[in-house]
Amino acid sequence: MNPIFMSLLLIVGLAIFGRTMFKKIQLLMALESIDRSNFIKERLKSLMVLAIGQQRLVGRKRERSSGIMHALIFWGFCVLLIRSLTLYGEGFATGFQLPFFGDEHLLGYLYIAVKDIMEGIVLLMVIYAIFRRAVIKPKRLHNTWEAYIVLGLIGILMISDLTYDAARYNLIDLHGNPGQLHFFSNAQYGNEFIWTPVSVGAAAIISRMSINTLGYVLTVMFWTHIVTQLIFLNLLPLGKHFHVITALPNVFLRSLGYPHQKAKVLDLEDEDAWEDESLGLNHIHQLNWKQGLDLYTCTECGRCMEVCPTYTTDKPLNLFEFNESLKAELLANAEDVIKRSQLAKSVEQAEDKDRIEQIKTEMAGLNSEKQLVGDVIAEETLWACTTCRACEEVCPVTIEHVPRIIAMRQGQTLMAEAYPKELNPALKGLERNGNPWGIGYDKRADWATDLEVTLMMDDANVDYLFWVGCAGSFDDRSKKVSKSLVKILQQAGVSFAILGTEEKCTGDFARRVGNEMLYQMMAQENIETLNQYKVKKIITACPHCLNTLKHEYPQMGGNYQVIHHTEFIQQLLLEGKISLNRALEGGVTFHDPCYLGRYNGVFKQPRSILKAISRQGVKELDRNNRESFCCGAGGGRMWMEETIGKRINLERTEEIVRSGADSVAVGCPFCLTMLEDGMKELGKEEDIRTRDIAELVAEHLA
Numbered sequence: 001m002n003p004i005f006m007s008l009l010l011i012v013g014l015a016i017f018g019r020t021m022f023k024k025i026q027l028l029m030a031l032e033s034i035d036r037s038n039f040i041k042e043r044l045k046s047l048m049v050l051a052i053g054q055q056r057l058v059g060r061k062r063e064r065s066s067g068i069m070h071a072l073i074f075w076g077f078c079v080l081l082i083r084s085l086t087l088y089g090e091g092f093a094t095g096f097q098l099p100f101f102g103d104e105h106l107l108g109y110l111y112i113a114v115k116d117i118m119e120g121i122v123l124l125m126v127i128y129a130i131f132r133r134a135v136i137k138p139k140r141l142h143n144t145w146e147a148y149i150v151l152g153l154i155g156i157l158m159i160s161d162l163t164y165d166a167a168r169y170n171l172i173d174l175h176g177n178p179g180q181l182h183f184f185s186n187a188q189y190g191n192e193f194i195w196t197p198v199s200v201g202a203a204a205i206i207s208r209m210s211i212n213t214l215g216y217v218l219t220v221m222f223w224t225h226i227v228t229q230l231i232f233l234n235l236l237p238l239g240k241h242f243h244v245i246t247a248l249p250n251v252f253l254r255s256l257g258y259p260h261q262k263a264k265v266l267d268l269e270d271e272d273a274w275e276d277e278s279l280g281l282n283h284i285h286q287l288n289w290k291q292g293l294d295l296y297t298c299t300e301c302g303r304c305m306e307v308c309p310t311y312t313t314d315k316p317l318n319l320f321e322f323n324e325s326l327k328a329e330l331l332a333n334a335e336d337v338i339k340r341s342q343l344a345k346s347v348e349q350a351e352d353k354d355r356i357e358q359i360k361t362e363m364a365g366l367n368s369e370k371q372l373v374g375d376v377i378a379e380e381t382l383w384a385c386t387t388c389r390a391c392e393e394v395c396p397v398t399i400e401h402v403p404r405i406i407a408m409r410q411g412q413t414l415m416a417e418a419y420p421k422e423l424n425p426a427l428k429g430l431e432r433n434g435n436p437w438g439i440g441y442d443k444r445a446d447w448a449t450d451l452e453v454t455l456m457m458d459d460a461n462v463d464y465l466f467w468v469g470c471a472g473s474f475d476d477r478s479k480k481v482s483k484s485l486v487k488i489l490q491q492a493g494v495s496f497a498i499l500g501t502e503e504k505c506t507g508d509f510a511r512r513v514g515n516e517m518l519y520q521m522m523a524q525e526n527i528e529t530l531n532q533y534k535v536k537k538i539i540t541a542c543p544h545c546l547n548t549l550k551h552e553y554p555q556m557g558g559n560y561q562v563i564h565h566t567e568f569i570q571q572l573l574l575e576g577k578i579s580l581n582r583a584l585e586g587g588v589t590f591h592d593p594c595y596l597g598r599y600n601g602v603f604k605q606p607r608s609i610l611k612a613i614s615r616q617g618v619k620e621l622d623r624n625n626r627e628s629f630c631c632g633a634g635g636g637r638m639w640m641e642e643t644i645g646k647r648i649n650l651e652r653t654e655e656i657v658r659s660g661a662d663s664v665a666v667g668c669p670f671c672l673t674m675l676e677d678g679m680k681e682l683g684k685e686e687d688i689r690t691r692d693i694a695e696l697v698a699e700h701l702a
Contacts, residue, residue, distance in 0.1 A: 013233065073125050084229060112184065178211065243298070250399070283367050298397075300320055302320060309388060310385060322377065346359050380644070382408055383636075387406070419513060419514060453486055467545055512634070524556065527553060535560060584700060590664070591652070610696070
């Protein structure tokens with residue numbers, strides 16, 4: 001077309017884009033380092049399934065139409081990448097063809113057919129997206145001019161390319177190809193336009209144009225497509241559509257082996273960490289680069305808000321605004337963050353003590369003027385989170401929200417001592433008696449009196465340790481669950497014991513509210529006890545204990561095989577060690593605990609057990625499995641009052657009532673408490689019984 005003009009466009013467009021991207025990447029590199037170079041095969045699989053395959057969009061039942069719409073636009077862009085390269089080449093040499101995509105290869109014809117159809121589909125999806133935003137207006141969407149501009153640019157890209165092909169077709173087919181325009185033609189595969197129905201259809205619309213007008217249209221559409229593409233490329237890093245660039249790497253670099261980045265085991269003996277306030281997340285420069293990439297990648301789709309138990313019950317936690325506030329603070333302090341990183345490297349190289357102190361003073365002066373919690377994120381917003389991970393489970397670009405919240409709570413608790421004071425009784429209970437109820441530790445095994453349960457101190461030569469947990473030891477309602485599980489284990493002939501007074505809280509509650517010091521104290525004591533008895537296998541009825549023992553104790557040297565009681569009971573059934581009678585009357589539903597389901601992937605086993613005892617099978621709630629709704633007790637909220645909005649447990653209980661179930665089964669002591677309280681508040685405790693699966697199994701042992 002015009003090599004000089006094409007060269008100028010590419011030089012200017014790519015130079016501006018390169019400069020913008022350099023600053024974005026430079027800022028990420030200035031943040032705290034974190035290793036995401038492992039599990040390459042698993043990462044590639046995630047990339048193909050979650051990013052390329054758009055699983056969380058097309059695989060979600062809710063709003064599947066919008067998910068398919070977005071996926072088709074994305075797939076269309078992927079297909080059009082080859083076309084874009086071809087057009088750039090066309091600007092330098094008429095008839096430019098990429099290897100294997102020319103008219104001598106079947107692949108070339110297959111590609112132009114797919115490309116042609118996808119352009120038509122993408123154009124329809126753009127029209128639907130604009131209609132959806134302008135007319136339907138889903139609550140979760142943020143209607144901004146940026147969204148309409150981007151949709152408009154995508155539409156222009158599709159129209160310009162289709163019109164370019166349409167004009168080319170008419171010049172060739174109707175006017176004898178006066179400019180010797182290139183087109184595919186092969187004796188074996190035929191003429192190019194047999195393969196491009198959408199372009200041929202567009203050609204019919206402009207078929208009455210004169211030869212001169214068609215030539216003008218062809219040239220204008222070609223350069224319109226190129227210029228629009230370069231404008232679009234340079235707009236992407238400036239707003240929420242930056243995710244078009246960052247989504248693929250963000251998914252590739254997501255956490256593996258555990259749903260999100262685990263809380264760090266802070267070095268509480270590090271005096272410098274206390275001095276520069278680097279315990280927890282206190283200043284924006286303390287984000288790691290992956291967390292910064294998460295902020296870059298937020299699509300503002302609102303799916304996190306839609307499933308968040310706090311937002312949907314009118315609490316102040318809006319994860320879209322949470323991300324936007326942190327991103328705005330990061331970008332506002334970009335230059336200082338970069339300078340601070342450079343000075344940090346100077347400290348490592350400096351040897352003179354006075355020079356080191358001088359550099360540290362300079363670094364401290366580069367801290368943001370705003371308090372991260374208070375000025376950027378409101379305190380009530382930070383402490384509203386239940387850490388349920390519903391937001392992370394539906395995020396199409398795998399953003400990890402909870403680790404940032406936990407890290408900020410660590411900063412508030414350790415550095416600022418600004419945690420909610422209503423947590424004090426539970427925290428003091430942990431310190432003094434090893435449980436948040438504050439009940440004397442010497443009463444921890446009282447529930448097992450007359451049950452003939454072995455204590456590890458009496459006989460440690462057993463196959464399993466039954467980790468009872470604080471609720472199962474001290475809460476009157478949960479004690480019944482512990483007794484039921486003992487009955488099951490004894491009937492199955494399982495060799496097990498409990499720690500009794502030697503067991504202490506795992507520290508899960510302390511860690512979720514940011515008290516890393518107390519968590520480490522509890523964890524170290526428990527690990528010493530477990531290792532002393534050479535414990536290898538642990539059974540527990542508490543998903544919070546399960547999660548901490550299984551995933552977080554290894555950070556401190558405690559490595560054990562930990563299994564939830566629903567998994568173990570299912571295993572006993574499969575092995576024929578226990579049998580059940582199917583005598584449960586009425587419909588039963590199952591409430592998926594967040595720390596059992598979303599954190600540990602246990603979904604099938606509880607349902608399989610319920611099917612074995614229920615005559616009518618399992619009646620699923622509207623929000624189930626990975627999209628189960630939180631009971632409201634996680635993240636330390638068990639020990640805090642809900643004074644804003646609707647109670648989360650009431651929202652979930654109302655859903656259970658609407659399901660028409662006669663009973664609800666749970667697999668978590670917190671859920672048991674919260675749902676029973678909800679039933680009492682609704683006056684439904686007699687109509688819909690709430691029981692742990694262990695209780696139901698114990699009642700139906702054959």
